Each structure stands twice: as C-alpha cells, then as structure tokens.
Amino acid sequence: MDERARQPVSLPRNGPTVSYWQDPPDRIADHRTTEELPTSADVVIIGSGITGAAVAWNLLKHVPVPAPSDAAPRIVMLEARQACSGATGRNGGHTKAASYRTFTHHVATLGVEEAVKIARLELANIQAVQTFAACHNLAVDADVQPCNTVDVIYDEAEWEAAKSAVQAMRDAMGPEDAAARYELYSPEAVEEQFYCPSGEDGDKVYGGVGYFAGSLNAYAFTVGVLRMCLARGLNLQTGTPAEEVSARGDGKWEVRTPRGRILARDVVVATNGYTAALLGAFQGVIVPLRGQVTAQRPGSNMPFGGSLPTTYSFIYHDGYDYMVPRPAGSRYAGDIVIGGGLVRAENEGLDEYGTTDDTTVNETISKYLAEITPKYFGENWGEDHPDGRVRREWTGIMGYSPDGFPFVGEVPNASGLWISASFQGHGMVLCWKCAEALVTMMAGRRDGVDDDLETWFPSAFRISEERMRKRFLGRLHTSAKPAVPDNDSDL
Structure with missing residues (x-):
C-alpha cells in the first residue's frame, strides 16, 4: 500500500468515461x-x-x-x-449513512461523544440535501427520493457485528434518536420484503439492517x-x-x-x-481510489419493474456492493445502478489505489458487476432485457485519508x-x-x-x-466489526 x-497524483485526465x-x-x-x-x-x-x-x-x-x-x-x-x-x-446516487458500520470503531478511537456527533452529522447531511432540493425546486430534476434502505448481509461475523453495533448506538443515543433508528430483518424477511433469497451457490443471507436513506441524481x-x-x-x-x-x-x-x-x-x-x-x-x-459503477436494465421478473422502493447494500466478509434502483417517473426508470466490487479485482483491488485514470474501467470488476445482480435477486431477476443487461459503465476518482x-x-x-x-x-x-x-x-x-x-x-x-503525518493503510470502516488499534504511524 x-x-x-x-x-504521483495527476490533474483530472482528458477523455474520461x-x-x-x-x-x-x-x-x-x-x-x-x-x-x-x-x-x-x-x-x-x-x-x-x-x-x-x-x-x-x-x-x-x-x-x-x-x-x-x-x-x-x-x-x-x-x-x-x-x-x-x-x-x-460519477457516483451511484446514494445518500446513505450506514452509521452503525462505523460507530463502534469511532467509539473505540474517538470516544462516545464524538462517535455520536459523526452519526448525527451524517443523518443531518442527508436531510439537509433532501430539504434543500425540495425548497429550491431541484427535487424533480435531480430525482431526489427520501426512502428506506437495506443492508443485506452474507457473512455471519458481519451479521453479529451489525447487531451489536445497532445496540451500541441505541444504548449511547437512545432508541428514539433518529440517527439510531434501525430495523433488523431475518433471512426470511429479507427474501420476502426485499426479494433477496439465499443463493444456491452458497451465498447465504444471514440477515438485513434497514434504516432511512435516499437516492438522487447528484x-x-x-x-x-x-x-x-x-x-x-x-x-x-x-x-x-x-x-x-x-x-x-x-x-x-x-x-x-x-x-x-x-x-x-x-x-x-x-x-x-x-x-x-x-x-x-x-x-x-x-490517496485517490478509482471506483466503478454500472447501470443495468432490470430483469423481466424484477418487482415494480425494477423501481424498488428501497436502496440496497450487499455486505460480504471482505467488502460490499451498493445498489440504487431508478425511481418510477425518472429517466430510465427501473434501471439498477450498482457499484463496488473493488476486492474482486486482482490483488483485492490494490492497483485501483493511487490512480486518477477515469478514462477506462477495470475489466475484472466489469465482469463481476455485470454478473452479480441475478445472483443477488435469484429468480426475482428473470430474463435479461432484450437490449442487454448493462446499459452504461464508468469510473470515478474518490479520495481517502489515513x-x-x-x-x-x-x-x-x-x-x-x-x-x-x-x-x-x-x-x-x-x-x-x-x-x-x-x-x-x-x-x-x-x-x-x-x-x-x-x-x-x-x-x-x-x-x-x-x-x-499518519500513514495510509487503505480503506477503513468497511466492516461493523470492532476497531483495530488506531493508525498513529508517521509517514
């Protein structure tokens, strides 16, 4: 790393995707x-x-x-x-905090007061953007949709950590605090309410975490x-x-x-x-990190024609993907915008760090993202659209700190x-x-x-x-599991 x-970091390149x-x-x-x-x-x-x-x-x-x-x-x-x-x-269109996934880390490294402050700021940011759009006539053009979201969890340790983290937030903030409101779903409820069954190839759903979020055309x-x-x-x-x-x-x-x-x-x-x-x-x-996103036409069996009422994240033992269904009434309504797959690339995505090249895509991640939606939704996906599954694919450059x-x-x-x-x-x-x-x-x-x-x-x-002065070690906060010792190494 x-x-x-x-x-060396470059200025934005000409001819991006x-x-x-x-x-x-x-x-x-x-x-x-x-x-x-x-x-x-x-x-x-x-x-x-x-x-x-x-x-x-x-x-x-x-x-x-x-x-x-x-x-x-x-x-x-x-x-x-x-x-x-x-x-x-270039992002996927989520306004989603997932504060429970960082809360225990923040408590361990910063203390309860600061952890609570971060969680409340993340929710306040979502609400502020949604309110601003509504008050300034931007909501329709920008497809601003307040909605619930669900994290579908495919790893037993992540599921246990998620439940513990949600309880820790409730204990610290009170169950009525808006930033601590989460609902836990059984595997059966995830399949029934969110159309994500356990896969036949061993991708078992352990549970789901639901909470308030939103989507928009950023x-x-x-x-x-x-x-x-x-x-x-x-x-x-x-x-x-x-x-x-x-x-x-x-x-x-x-x-x-x-x-x-x-x-x-x-x-x-x-x-x-x-x-x-x-x-x-x-x-x-x-440190720059290149992310990758696809927009996919919905399968023939997708409920609501693909315009699902919730957004999604799919959490596995070493990473996650995120998904935003395009709302009814929007351009390309029903399309599935899904991104992630970093750890599916060679060397768990190591070569995506440090690059500012958004003129191309990582072919391994492309293949992964193109194949993953039917696996997440099983028979609820159905047949691919006659024009093909992937409508558009692109990359963008994010920034990460130590x-x-x-x-x-x-x-x-x-x-x-x-x-x-x-x-x-x-x-x-x-x-x-x-x-x-x-x-x-x-x-x-x-x-x-x-x-x-x-x-x-x-x-x-x-x-x-x-x-x-701290040393960069890669992405942090990718799990709800308890924190490792704080990174206090000098460069």
Missing part, C-alpha cells in the same frame, strides 16, 4: 462566465463538484437575485474539465446548485485547471492556470482525490488556504455539511464570528498536522 500511496448521469451534459457543462479569466477575486474555489458548489452557495446564499454588482463577493470557481465532471457526477442536483450560484454572482470557469497555488508576501494567494493567473484573499481546495496534484503536501495523505475522515479547515501554516476533501467514497452524506462548516470557519477567522461548530461538527474532521 505504501507504493500505491506514493504514486461518460457517466450515466452526464449524458447529455448540462447546459452549463462548458460555461465560462467571462471570456477572460479574472485576474483577482475575494475567493477562488478549485473544483465544481458538490463540495465546491456547496461552498459557493454558503458564501452567496444571502446575495439577492440578480446579484447587484457591489453586493456579491467576487468568487471565481475553477474546474479542470466540465462542470461537475468528477466524482460527484450531477443534476449539483449543477442545479451551481446555476443558483451563477445567478448570485459566481464566476465559473470550466476547462481551466489550477496548476499551482502559491502564497505571496502581501497576504494573498496566486493560482496559476493555463489561461493566466488569479490573485485571491482565500483559496478553497475542493478537489478530493486530485488534491495532491495541486498541493504536494497531500501526496500519500489524500484515518478515514475528511480534512476540513485551514491548511496548517497556510493562512487563507482552505480545504474540504477526502470523503472516503462517502461524500454524499458528508460534503454538504462539511462545506457549511468550512464557510463558518472562514467567516470566523475573518470576522470573529462566534459560531456553534463545536456542538455539531466533529473535531476528528478538522485538518491538523498530526493527522497529515
């Missing part, structure tokens, strides 16, 4: 607010995914529409490729937020990769691009898995350089609230605002030199 963490959600591209995909790149700004945001969009929104949300020229802060957003062309526009949601920001004065510059960020002696930052340089008081790095390409201090600290938490805050020893990145493939239940926290931190440093961040934002998420 040390070798993979040392792989086209995700299901990005076809056709949104009308702002290649937007440039001004023909020339501005030479100065109050804030430069690097990255136009959900984090960049949420940061921009929190900076601009009180500006009236249309934005008066003297009222809006001068905010420039740089995007290397098309708007929302990175991980946000690409449509995020470009919708970006359009709202444009109306409030955001200057979006696509096709403009940030190549270097450097401090000047006058308290400002200089961002170099192929189209020129721009000076700013504050720079926000929202580049997730690509961060080390821009900030060398994050090489081996935020301790399994995002980095949020002002980069150490770099006043005015901010970051919110490294979401462990869990961004849709972290990014929105992390962006809110980051903007609160920015306002507090500038204006001395007395905020209440400590009451809801986990201190484990705040960036620190100590966290950046």
Whole structure:
C-alpha cells in the first residue's frame, strides 16, 4: 500500500468515461462566465463538484437575485474539465449513512461523544440535501427520493457485528434518536420484503439492517446548485485547471492556470482525490481510489419493474456492493445502478489505489458487476432485457485519508488556504455539511464570528498536522466489526 500511496497524483485526465448521469451534459457543462479569466477575486474555489458548489452557495446564499454588482463577493470557481465532471457526477446516487458500520470503531478511537456527533452529522447531511432540493425546486430534476434502505448481509461475523453495533448506538443515543433508528430483518424477511433469497451457490443471507436513506441524481442536483450560484454572482470557469497555488508576501494567494493567473484573499481546495496534484503536501495523505459503477436494465421478473422502493447494500466478509434502483417517473426508470466490487479485482483491488485514470474501467470488476445482480435477486431477476443487461459503465476518482475522515479547515501554516476533501467514497452524506462548516470557519477567522461548530461538527474532521503525518493503510470502516488499534504511524 505504501507504493500505491506514493504514486504521483495527476490533474483530472482528458477523455474520461461518460457517466450515466452526464449524458447529455448540462447546459452549463462548458460555461465560462467571462471570456477572460479574472485576474483577482475575494475567493477562488478549485473544483465544481458538490463540495465546491456547496461552498459557493454558503458564501452567496444571502446575495439577492440578480446579484447587484457591489453586493456579491467576487468568487471565481475553477474546474479542470466540465462542470461537475468528477466524482460527484460519477457516483451511484446514494445518500446513505450506514452509521452503525462505523460507530463502534469511532467509539473505540474517538470516544462516545464524538462517535455520536459523526452519526448525527451524517443523518443531518442527508436531510439537509433532501430539504434543500425540495425548497429550491431541484427535487424533480435531480430525482431526489427520501426512502428506506437495506443492508443485506452474507457473512455471519458481519451479521453479529451489525447487531451489536445497532445496540451500541441505541444504548449511547437512545432508541428514539433518529440517527439510531434501525430495523433488523431475518433471512426470511429479507427474501420476502426485499426479494433477496439465499443463493444456491452458497451465498447465504444471514440477515438485513434497514434504516432511512435516499437516492438522487447528484450531477443534476449539483449543477442545479451551481446555476443558483451563477445567478448570485459566481464566476465559473470550466476547462481551466489550477496548476499551482502559491502564497505571496502581501497576504494573498496566486493560482496559476493555463489561461493566466488569479490573485485571491482565500483559496478553497475542493478537489478530493486530485488534491495532491495541486498541493504536494497531500501526496500519500489524500490517496485517490478509482471506483466503478454500472447501470443495468432490470430483469423481466424484477418487482415494480425494477423501481424498488428501497436502496440496497450487499455486505460480504471482505467488502460490499451498493445498489440504487431508478425511481418510477425518472429517466430510465427501473434501471439498477450498482457499484463496488473493488476486492474482486486482482490483488483485492490494490492497483485501483493511487490512480486518477477515469478514462477506462477495470475489466475484472466489469465482469463481476455485470454478473452479480441475478445472483443477488435469484429468480426475482428473470430474463435479461432484450437490449442487454448493462446499459452504461464508468469510473470515478474518490479520495481517502489515513484515518478515514475528511480534512476540513485551514491548511496548517497556510493562512487563507482552505480545504474540504477526502470523503472516503462517502461524500454524499458528508460534503454538504462539511462545506457549511468550512464557510463558518472562514467567516470566523475573518470576522470573529462566534459560531456553534463545536456542538455539531466533529473535531476528528478538522485538518491538523498530526493527522497529515499518519500513514495510509487503505480503506477503513468497511466492516461493523470492532476497531483495530488506531493508525498513529508517521509517514
């Protein structure tokens, strides 16, 4: 893993695989607010995914529409490729916390109070995104669906750990706390209610865990937020990769691009898995990991024509897959969007770490994902669609940290350089609230605002030199089993 963490990180590559959600591209995909790149700004945001969009929104949300020229802060957003062309526009569409699967680890390494804070933040993030979409007329276009989800568990040890973790959350938070509400299902209930029987080839279902979650088209949601920001004065510059960020002696930052340089008081790095390409201090600290997703036409026997009322995860002894059925009324309603399969690749997916190549797919994972849906649903799958099972397949680049938490805050020893990145493939239940926290931190440093961040934002998420010195060992939190000793090794 040390070798993979040392792989030089590149900027986003040209010619990426086209995700299901990005076809056709949104009308702002290649937007440039001004023909020339501005030479100065109050804030430069690097990255136009959900984090960049949420940061921009929190900076601009009180500006009236249309934005008066003297009222809006001068905010420039740089995007290397098309708007929302990175991980946000490439994920599977889940807003799913699965907090019970990390809770015992967090208790063991951080303490009960911090573990509770993380679980509540994850649920609050889901609810905030769903509420925002409903209040700003984005829910229909972005297919935002509050719903329940189920984790179907195929490993006895994982099932026992899941039951213990759910009880631990109830004990710590109280059974009525929304973040601790889980329902446990027997194998028979999993088959009857969720259509997943034990397989004839030995894939035995041990039980299921149900809880509140949701699904959405994250690409449509995020470009919708970006359009709202444009109306409030955001200057979006696509096709403009940030190549270097450097401090000047006058308290400002200089961002170099192929189209020129721009000076700013504050720079926000929202580049997730690509961060080390821009900030060398994050090489081996935020490690890219390539994920893979397919969109499959439903089999002929699938209940509800494939538009199942719940989303799914399938948990086995060394990994998991996740699945989002496309809701009724949406484009390609009934399609099954399923991703995962990392540990099914050669060397358990080791070569997927450290790569930023989303222009291609891993053929071993492709084969696995294409074959797995009939195994999970058995006779409930039926015959494949006449046009074939797989409609679309693509990859995307995630970002992982040594301790399994995002980095949020002002980069150490770099006043005015901010970051919110490294979401462990869990961004849709972290990014929105992390962006809110980051903007609160920015306002507090500038204006001395007395905020209440400590009451809801986990201190484990705040960036620190100590966290950046830890050694990267791979994905954490892939099991509900009790924690191993904390990773406190220096690089």
